[in-house]
Amino acid sequence: MISVALPGLVVSAEHGQLTGHGLEGFYRHGRRLLARCQLKVAGREPIALQGRPISADRARFFAVVRTPADSGPDPEITVERLRQAEGSERITLRSSSPRPLRLPVEIELGTDLAELGAVAAGRGGPELPGSVHDSGMRWTTADAHAVVSAHPSPADALASAGVLRWDVELPPGGSYTIELHIRTDRPARPPGQAATHSLPQAEAEGDDPRVGPLLQSGLDDLRALLVRDPAHPLDVHVAAGVPWRTGPAPAEALWAARMALPLSTRLAAATLRAVARTQLEGPVGEFGRIPGPLRDAGPHLPPSCTGVEATLAFPVVLAEARRWGLAETEVAELLPTAERCLRWLRACTGDDGYLGEPGPAVGLARAETQAHAHRAAVLGAELLRECGRPGAEECAAWAAGLRERFREEFWIEDLAGGRPAAA
Numbered sequence: 001m002i003s004v005a006l007p008g009l010v011v012s013a014e015h016g017q018l019t020g021h022g023l024e025g026f027y028r029h030g031r032r033l034l035a036r037c038q039l040k041v042a043g044r045e046p047i048a049l050q051g052r053p054i055s056a057d058r059a060r061f062f063a064v065v066r067t068p069a070d071s072g073p074d075p076e077i078t079v080e081r082l083r084q085a086e087g088s089e090r091i092t093l094r095s096s097s098p099r100p101l102r103l104p105v106e107i108e109l110g111t112d113l114a115e116l117g118a119v120a121a122g123r124g125g126p127e128l129p130g131s132v133h134d135s136g137m138r139w140t141t142a143d144a145h146a147v148v149s150a151h152p153s154p155a156d157a158l159a160s161a162g163v164l165r166w167d168v169e170l171p172p173g174g175s176y177t178i179e180l181h182i183r184t185d186r187p188a189r190p191p192g193q194a195a196t197h198s199l200p201q202a203e204a205e206g207d208d209p210r211v212g213p214l215l216q217s218g219l220d221d222l223r224a225l226l227v228r229d230p231a232h233p234l235d236v237h238v239a240a241g242v243p244w245r246t247g248p249a250p251a252e253a254l255w256a257a258r259m260a261l262p263l264s265t266r267l268a269a270a271t272l273r274a275v276a277r278t279q280l281e282g283p284v285g286e287f288g289r290i291p292g293p294l295r296d297a298g299p300h301l302p303p304s305c306t307g308v309e310a311t312l313a314f315p316v317v318l319a320e321a322r323r324w325g326l327a328e329t330e331v332a333e334l335l336p337t338a339e340r341c342l343r344w345l346r347a348c349t350g351d352d353g354y355l356g357e358p359g360p361a362v363g364l365a366r367a368e369t370q371a372h373a374h375r376a377a378v379l380g381a382e383l384l385r386e387c388g389r390p391g392a393e394e395c396a397a398w399a400a401g402l403r404e405r406f407r408e409e410f411w412i413e414d415l416a417g418g419r420p421a422a423a
Contacts, residue, residue: 004224004242005057005085011243015048016061016081020110020127023243026087026182027116030246033146034182035127036110036162039079039091041065042103046079056217056224057085065093069101077103077170085224087182095170105166105178109137113144120244132157136164136180144184151179199223202263219263222256226267229274237271250275250292250310258317261324268321269330275314276337288344290314294359301422302360304369312372314341315380322383335387342380342395345373349398353405367420370406374399 001012007030011023018024020035027033039046046063053059060082064075076097082090095101112125130137135153139146154164168176199222204215222238227246229235238256240249257271280286292307315338322331350356354365355373377399385392410420 001051001053001059002243003053003057003059003083003085006225006227006239006242006246008085008087009243009246010059010083010085012051012059012061012083014051014061016051016063016083017045017048020112020124023119025111025119026085027243028087028182028184030116031144031184032111032114032116032119032124033087033184034109034111034148035114035124036108037089037180038108039081040106040108041077041079041093042067043106047075056220059083067101067103069097069099071097077101089180089182091178091180092175093168093170093177094175095173097170098172100172101170103168103170105168107150107164107178107180109148109162109164111139111146113139113141113146116243116246127162130159130162132159137162147183149181149183151181199226199260199267200264222260225256229270229277232274232277235270235274236267237274238267248274249306250278250290251306251313254310254313254317258313258320261321265321265324265326268317268324269326269334272314272318272321272334272337275310276334279337279340284347288340288342288347289358290341301366302364304361304366305357305359308355308357308369309372311341311344312369312376314338315376315383319379319383322386331387335383335389338380338383339389339391342376342384342391345376345380346394346398353401367410367422370402370410374402374406377402 003010008028010026018037025032025035044065046065049062051061063079065077066075070076076095078094080092110127112127114124118124128139130139133147134149136149150164155167156165170176199219204211225238226236227239237253239246240252241247253271257268260267275290278290280289290307290310292310294303295306297304318334318338355369356365377395381392381395411418412421
């Protein structure tokens with residue numbers, strides 16, 4: 001189970017124990033701060049009953065513990081673990097025993113402070129020696145460190161084994177809670193406005209009662225993926241590739257911002273600014289293009305270039321954000337980038353009148369790329385015309401020509417009415 005609140009995430013198994021196997025652990029900024037967090041009560045590991053995500057950034061685990069003091073067939077101690085991706089875990093022991101119980105509780109901690117990429121490739125390092133720090137443990141390397149603090153403070157801490165110990169007294173029907181906080185020196189968020197403010201609260205109503213929870217779940221997922229541009233902390237955009245990469249992906253970020261336009265134009269404006277700063281300024285064929293990674297297109301076609309998709313999406317998102325109320329000052333700031341995207345589109349059209357792609361797909365014209373290009377030219381022409389900028393008629397004529405060629409050459413007739421060729 002993956003819980004995400006970027007730049008933090010936590011990967012857990014369904015039983016709730018963090019054993020350090022595979023990808024398990026707490027991560028922040030792409031580094032594993034805690035790989036192992038194993039709970040023992042009265043010398044025994046809890047028996048897992050249920051583990052499930054309860055939101056994008058949280059997971060809850062239930063377990064029971066059998067002790068020699070149990071008076072019947074059912075265990076009298078239950079354990080609830082609430083784990084949050086921002087770097088915390090709350091462990092609550094509850095007793096249903098009619099008499100007071102005194103139990104030793106141990107939490108074994110460990111980490112390798114490995115980079116996420118190395119862990120994903122199976123190259124996580126050996127566990128590092130820890131030291132007692134404040135009310136918990138600390139691990140340090142030349143370029144990173146992690147601290148786990150506990151509340152209440154443990155009665156004993158054994159650095160050589162990475163063990164924190166408590167002597168827990170549970171009254172009849174009582175409970176006891178231990179909170180762990182995992183942190184590093186790097187702040188969770190740069191100074192400034194919280195990233196979640198880019199998406200306001202929203203509610204949905206409909207005949208189907210599931211509509212409201214579905215919208216809230218989607219917004220929680222989207223907020224969990226918001227990251228800041230390191231050089232411009234006020235600009236927030238959506239990351240992609242959780243948990244493997246969690247990095248910028250211009251095409252996906254632009255489409256996500258476009259889908260969120262009915263809620264607010266803030267995310268779109270910030271995303272457009274962040275993407276605009278990556279626009280290439282090289283020779284013809286590159287000038288105006290937005291770079292992006294390749295995307296697997298299956299066994300029959302070479303990978304597609306998400307940079308081309310982002311270049312064609314930029315004027316579309318800007319035009320639609322303007323329709324949804326993006327301030328004219330922000331439109332004017334971003335319009336030159338959109339114009340360069342549209343110039344690149346016209347300059348890179350092949351002799352056959354179609355838009356190809358760089359990289360492994362050189363010489364290949366995809367149906368979906370032509371669709372993106374047509375929409376970019378149509379909405380781009382509208383944007384230029386309404387803003388009083390030159391080039392609107394050229395874009396409109398280019399779109400009309402592409403539409404006619406596509407109908408004549410890219411369409412495959414069949415009994416169902418026809419369909420476009422893939423490429």
